[in-house]
Amino acid sequence: MSGTGSMPEQKRKKSIREISPIDVYKSLPKTNCRECGEANCMAFATRLVNGELVLNDCPPILTDGNSKSYDTLSTLLAPPVRAVEIGTGEYRMTIGGKYVLQRHEFTYHNPTPIALDVHDLMPEEELLERVRHIEEFSYNYIGRKLVLNAIAVRSCSNDPKTFRSAVRKIAGISHYPLILCALDPEVMEAGLLEAGDRRPLIYAATESTWKEMAELSLTYNAPLVVFAPGDLGLLRSLVKTLREYGVTDLVLDPGTFAEEGLSDTITSFTAIRAGACRNFDDLFGYPLLGVPLTVWTGEEISDDVLKWREAITASMLLSRYADLLIMHSMDGWVLLPQLIWRFNIYTDPRKPVSVESGVKTFGRPNPESPVLITTNYALTFFTVESDIKAANLDCYLVVVDTGGLSVESAVAGRYFTADSIAHALKTYNVPALVSHTTLIIPGLAARLSGEAEEATGWQILVGPKDSSGIPQFLRERWPPEPA
Incomplete structure (x- = not known):
């Protein structure tokens, strides 16, 4: 094949x-x-x-x-890569639904969910504590809350009663989508008895268990992972067989091999996605599952090295078409790069990440408080906001609509100009907020100072190039000397 x-x-x-x-x-x-x-x-x-x-x-x-x-x-x-839904209610997640191979060709849809694992041999207190940590893990990145998305329940006992008990406990305290991981159909069925109404992802159908797993998928209307590690021909064959059997919601796992096998893993993922998006291979047109967790099943070395390997593997799989990841480490330095990288990959390349323009108020400003100005590029705004809040400053910040461009880019592209500054002051009625006419512009926009004074009639102070310097700048230069 x-x-x-x-x-x-x-x-x-x-x-x-x-x-x-x-x-x-x-x-x-x-x-x-x-x-x-x-x-x-x-x-x-x-x-x-x-x-x-x-x-x-x-x-x-x-x-x-x-x-x-x-x-x-x-x-x-219809996209070449089908969309598959996992879970129910407000926590339901959609994976796949991709139209193109490369992000610059068209926007990627449905950001890759990241699931963290638990297993059925964990003591109850440890199990529930880990689930709580998974749900509470979050990070604010340029105004966006980045979180984990699902829980993968692994059967290490290979015992139906033990697995069912673990699934029951997790389903009882968490609304997150579940991935049930058991290669034995009898064990899987035990877990589905507790969470079948949650539309969990069934992991996985293999060459020897495809029929039993297909029956479970159809009975519980749950999506099914097709697992054929290192054999794309077998993977296609299993997909064809399962589709003919009536299973339509499939997820592909061609195997995740760490270290020496990582290059082969990336090659397989790329071949599958290229087949779907470039050759319109219908049998490869399904979401891809990556399992960085597998680094923990190899040689016994220090945990820090394994965490580093898991982070590297996850980042590469995110870059190379994984539509869902299962990970193990809960360390922030392992997970945060994946969450931030995912956020950046799945932003629309045609639309810079921006915030709403207008006047932002910090602290309790009065008519004598300083007025600063910046662009509406999200990273710029939230960096400036963070530095202002950290210093407990009382001030106004005018945010100009520059199409989501940073200060330096907006100045170079003539989106942040003397006229746009004057327009913003007028549009947002800034003169009514303060009793002075002094405006602080970013240091990277220093060349606009003369033109801005003519266009606005305000005294222009050139602030620091980096917003971390704003507190010291205000201590030394505010209030300004009379013009």
Whole structure:
């Protein structure tokens, strides 16, 4: 069997990049009803193709009379990598749903969830404490709360009663999506008896257990992992067999091999995703599961080295198409790089991360308090905000809409100019907030000082290049000398 060769069941379809708004518009109701929030159906079609809206945002097409058009557009817009849902309720997570191989081609959808493991031989107190830590783990990154997403329950006992007991305890205290990990179908069924209504991910179907695991997947309407470590031909064969058996929600695990096997792992992940997105190989068009946890099953060396290996493996898998990760270490220095890297990969490359423009108030400013100005690039704003709050400053911060560009880039691109500064002061009625007319601009925008004074009529002070210098700058330069 070949891993990615041309197979009869492979279908060619249009890439999302080749679909034009006209292709979509032809099948829309063409009522221009604006129920989607857009001015007309063509505007909706454009945003649909750009991945900014989904088909269900069009209420008229959801009616019975438009069911044929809905089916046509669903097929036209379906991603090469299917989306699979795990869990229920507000914690439900969607994996897969990818349209392209490279991020610059089109926005990546459905950020990779990160699951942490527990196992059924852990003492109850330790088990529950670890679940609590998983749920409470969070980090604020440029205004976004980064969290872990799921719990992987592993059967180390290989005993149905022990596994069922562990799953019962976890399901009783956590609403997080569950991944049930047991290669024995009897053990898996025991876990599903406790969490089957939670739509857990079943891990996993192998060459010898595919039929029993498929029956469980169909019985509990739960997605199923297909596990064929190091053998892409077998993986394709199992997917085809399971689909013919009736299982549609599948996740692929080609095996995660650390250290010497890591290059082969990345090659396999890349081949599968390239097959789906470039060759439209339908049997590889499913989400990919990476398991950095496997570094802990190798040689016995220091925990710190294993944690480092796990962090490296997870980062590489995030970069190379993993749609779901199962990890072990709870150390911040292992997890935070993955959460931040995930956030950056899954931002829209066409839209810089930005914050709302306007005037932000810090502390308890009065009419004599300083007024600073910056751009609305999220990283810039939250860095400035952090430094201001850390120093307990009372001031106003004017945030200018620069399209999400940083100060230096916005100045170079003429988005942060003397005119935009003057416009912001007027638009946000800054003169009504203070009794003075002195504005502090970023040091990286120093060259705008003269033009800004002419455009605004305000005295311009050039602040530090780094916002960490704002407290000292204000101590030394505020209030300013009369102009």
